[in-house]
Amino acid sequence: MDKYLIVGLGNPGAEYAKTRHNIGYMVLDAFAKASNTVFEDKRYGYVAETSIKGRKLFLLKPTTYMNLSGNAVRYWLNKENIDEKRLLVVVDDVALPLGGLRLKGSGSNGGHNGLGHIQQLIGQQYARLRVGIGNDFARGSQIDWVLGEFTEEEREVLLPQIDTCGDIIKSFVLAGIDITMNQYNKRHLAVKQDNNGIEEK
Numbered sequence: 001m002d003k004y005l006i007v008g009l010g011n012p013g014a015e016y017a018k019t020r021h022n023i024g025y026m027v028l029d030a031f032a033k034a035s036n037t038v039f040e041d042k043r044y045g046y047v048a049e050t051s052i053k054g055r056k057l058f059l060l061k062p063t064t065y066m067n068l069s070g071n072a073v074r075y076w077l078n079k080e081n082i083d084e085k086r087l088l089v090v091v092d093d094v095a096l097p098l099g100g101l102r103l104k105g106s107g108s109n110g111g112h113n114g115l116g117h118i119q120q121l122i123g124q125q126y127a128r129l130r131v132g133i134g135n136d137f138a139r140g141s142q143i144d145w146v147l148g149e150f151t152e153e154e155r156e157v158l159l160p161q162i163d164t165c166g167d168i169i170k171s172f173v174l175a176g177i178d179i180t181m182n183q184y185n186k187r188h189l190a191v192k193q194d195n196n197g198i199e200e201k
Contacts, residue, residue, distance in 0.1 A: 001051075001054060001055065001056050002054075002055045002056070002086065003055070003056045003057075003058065003080055003081070003082045003086065004055060004056070004057050004058065004082065004086040004087070004088070004172075004173050005057075005058050005060060005073070005076055005077055005080065005082045005086065005087045005088075006028065006031070006057055006058070006059050006060070006088050006090070006169055007024070007028075007060045007061075007062065007069075007072075007073055007087070007088070007089045007090065008023075008024030008025050008026070008027050008028035008029075008059070008060070008061050008089075008090045009021075009024035009025075009062065009066060009069055009089060009090065009091045009092070009114040009115075010022035010023070010024050010025035010026075010061060010062075010066070011065050011066055012046075012061075012063040012065070016147070018149040018150060019146070019147050019148060019149055019150075020092055020133040020145065020146050020147070020148060020149075020150060021066065021092055021133075021146040021147055022092075023090070023091075023092045023131045023133060023158070024061070024089070024090040024091050024092065024131075025061050026158075026162060027090045027129075027131065027162055027165045027166070027169075028048075028059050028060075028061055028090065029061075030162050030163065030165075030166060031059065031165070031166045031169055032048045032050070032059055034166055035048075035050040036050075037049060037050045037059070039059070039061065041063075043075060044062060044063060044064055044071055044072035044075050044076070045060045045061055045062040045063050045064070045072045045076070046060070046061040046063060047059065047060055047061075047076070052170060052173055052174060053174060055173050055174070057169075057173065058076060058080060058082070060072060060073070060076055066113050066114045067113045067114070067117055068117055069114040069115075069117050069118055070117035070118040070119075070120055070121035070122065071117075071121070073087070073089070073118050073121070073122065074118075074121045074122055077122070084122060084123075084125055084126045085125075085126075085127075085177075087126040087127065088126075088127045088128070088129060088169065088172050089114075089115065089118065089126065089127070089128045089129070090128075090129045090131065090165060090169075091112060091114060091115060091128055091129070091130055091131070092112075092130075092131055092133045092146065093110065093112070093130035093131060093132055093133065094132075094133055094134070094135040094142065094145070094146065095110065095130075095132075095135070096130055096131070096132025096133075096134075097132045097134055098132055098133060098134040098154055098157050098158070099131075099132055099157045099158055099160075099161040100130075100131075100132030101129065101130070101131060101132070101161060101164060101165065101168070101184065101185075102129070102130040102132075102185060103127065103128075103129050103130075103168060103172075103177070103180060103181050103184055103185055104127065104128055104130070104181070105127050105177045105178070105181065106124050106125045106126065106127070107124060107128070108124065109124075110130075115128065127172065127177050129165060129168055129169075131161065131165065133145075133146065133150075134154075164184070167184075168180060168184050171183065171184070
């Protein structure tokens with residue numbers, strides 16, 4: 001049976017549960033609930049197991065805190081002998097507008113501490129699903145922003161997108177990264193404004 005590791009980045013503890021930095025946890029919580037599975041407290045993280053059409057999924061919410069996320073990812077890849085091509089990491093992104101979704105098959109960490117530590121330990125050749133949390137903060141206030149809680153209005157925007165993330169996870173497992181990127185990045189294309197107008201992010 002093919003095995004996949006789906007990771008939602010975040011910080012453990014009630015004080016972080018509703019923060020923007022924990023959107024990865026939120027996506028996996030929703031996916032686990034829809035899959036009728038529950039998380040158990042295991043080494044380096046909360047882990048749940050489910051399957052889709054003969055493929056086994058390990059859902060991982062690292063409990064190492066964000067800056068050491070790579071420890072959990074590397075451990076569970078090795079423990080279950082999962083190829084890095086079957087790893088998908090769900091992560092918050094301040095460079096995307098709220099609810100914007102961007103799936104990539106590899107790439108840099110984009111300044112994200114969680115992705116940065118994963119990259120240190122296993123390299124850049126793994127898929128990541130970036131979920132936009134917006135960047136409506138003053139210069140120098142990024143930490144306060146990502147560790148702040150979503151407003152009710154923001155949650156209303158995010159809820160349908162969290163469901164879409166579940167669809168993306170299923171497509172990644174069943175159809176592969178290329179088909180999934182083609183299908184969802186066009187539909188949920190995020191753009192940014194610069195001095196030359198609109199360009200693709």
